[in-house]
Amino acid sequence: MGKVFLVGAGPGDPELLTRKAARLLAEATIVLHDALVSREVLALISPRAECIDVGKRFGQKLLTQDEINSLLISYAASHEIIVRLKGGDPLIFGRAAEEMLALREAAIDFEVVPGITAALAAAASARISLTYRRVAFQLLFTTFSRAASSSPMDWSAVTTTTTLVIYMPGPDYPELSRWLQDSDLPADLPCAVISKATHPDQQLFRTTIAALAEAAKLPAPALLLVGRVAAQPSDTDFTAASGLLHDSLPGNLRNVLSRRSSVL
């Protein structure tokens, strides 16, 4: 009986795989991966291993979650190391819960290997700190979909000091902008779209949640950071919105910001 490893593939850059994930890709005799996993990461799989794209198989047809669960269970009978490779981290928006339940039910040994989730990769690429003393001491990860857009959240209690990370924001920025404002967020709250984080052609665009409606679409996969941290100065864009930061910064940082502004 083999062991199944639910492994996070990270954001795409193979250098951002964990050492353990890289070792398992070299050792596994079978790898079942999502469609989102990058070619550069897949290149680390042993050439002797069987490699199955469970996100897109038989052309465009998707396997159901039950079919993926069944595959994992059946391969555990014939393989020693089975890797289930998921984009980002397996335990964040990755459907790992369903696979873990099925593996437990079948009494198959398994282990979870964490990965760099999109929020961390996007923030690192954009050099935006997700938390920041006095400005953002909480962090909320959520997703956006048509279903979400029809039921706005009441985020008024959490968002004054919270960075919001929207996974899979989709291409409909006007709807996204409306949903965020309907969710009790102020129209002038800064946000940043980060497209293809850690890829060579990554892009960063800073705006506000109101102005997001008019913004040019960036290519998927993308992620939306919402909150005052998104207005921080960066090498690509030092906007007037950084003024928003001033009122709650400690004195010495306020001075640093002012000095930097005057140098520019």
Next chain:
Amino acid sequence: MGKVFLVGAGPGDPELLTRKAARLLAEATIVLHDALVSREVLALISPRAECIDVGKRFGQKLLTQDEINSLLISYAASHEIIVRLKGGDPLIFGRAAEEMLALREAAIDFEVVPGITAALAAAASARISLTYRRVAFQLLFTTFSRAASSSPMDWSAVTTTTTLVIYMPGPDYPELSRWLQDSDLPADLPCAVISKATHPDQQLFRTTIAALAEAAKLPAPALLLVGRVAAQPSDTDFTAASGLLHDSLPGNLRNVLSRRSSVL
């Protein structure tokens, strides 16, 4: 002029470093690290590199953030690759914002290398999915401190379908339990303390936020997961609380759960 890398050291297990972080530790000529970074990770630093513990120096004295910023800036003049190594991920509760501001001000080139943050490591160790269709589609990272305990949050709007991750919960479980209940969370909400995630002596304890007050303390560093996902069955603890999951699970998973319960 050198380049500063703000690098995430992950949770402690050196196998959970990214490949990029490991490479930078081998290449850097100077590494400034937090006290929390594990010995196993520090062992990957080149023996030729200068290694400075900025979390605890001159015995117990802590360097201030301004002093750390100054060190980074001055070393950039004399070293090519300067690594600033932080536990977990640099951009989550890691004070990277202050260091990035100082580096920008000094016009020093820098890059952020993400790391496995404690929430991901703890969830992987405990084999608890942080998100779960219909049970938890949001994820909130926050911290607990004496200041937090005196100002309860209003989480009623977000928490019915949100997993809450409390970083640095501290040893005062009765106060923590009171704060969570004062923050409008139901007393019977499941939670899990995960101590020393990814270390050989890691521990997992499942309870509810009310019963947490009476729980035996687990050693730091620890993390508290709060939410219905914490009641999921695991190999270490299949509690009655998993019944909480049943009412919102899809039919086939409900059957899987029932079958498993009867097998045990």
